[in-house]
Amino acid sequence: xxxxxxxxxxxxxxxxxxxxxxxxxxxxxxxxxxxxxxxxxxxxxxxxxxxxxxxxxxxxxxxxxxxxxxxxxxxxxxxxxxxxxxxxxxxxxxxxxxxxxxxxxxxxxxxxx
Numbered sequence: 001x002x003x004x005x006x007x008x009x010x011x012x013x014x015x016x017x018x019x020x021x022x023x024x025x026x027x028x029x030x031x032x033x034x035x036x037x038x039x040x041x042x043x044x045x046x047x048x049x050x051x052x053x054x055x056x057x058x059x060x061x062x063x064x065x066x067x068x069x070x071x072x073x074x075x076x077x078x079x080x081x082x083x084x085x086x087x088x089x090x091x092x093x094x095x096x097x098x099x100x101x102x103x104x105x106x107x108x109x110x111x112x113x
Contacts, residue, residue, distance in 0.1 A: 068109055
């Protein structure tokens with residue numbers, strides 16, 4: 001599986017959803033913007049938290065979107081690995097499997113950047 005394909009498929013599904021329930025998705029978008037721009041943590045730290053949750057709940061589309069955001073934010077592989085280590089500690093075996101997917105996604109997207 002190519003992670004760039006996962007990103008494209010996810011964006012296509014989201015566009016359809018946005019057209020179907022625009023009020024809900026606008027509200028979610030406003031909340032996302034507010035949480036990413038406000039507070040004391042920087043954007044990258046917040047994206048690391050989101051990635052940890054995405055791995056723990058096993059959401060491949062979420063992993064792709066948050067790894068992409070982290071690549072754009074300048075996250076290093078070592079930083080990503082540190083977050084994945086904490087996620088594995090908290091999430092056990094299933095998180096271990098998805099942490100590997102997140103690392104694979106990072107490697108693919110950083111190579112393409």
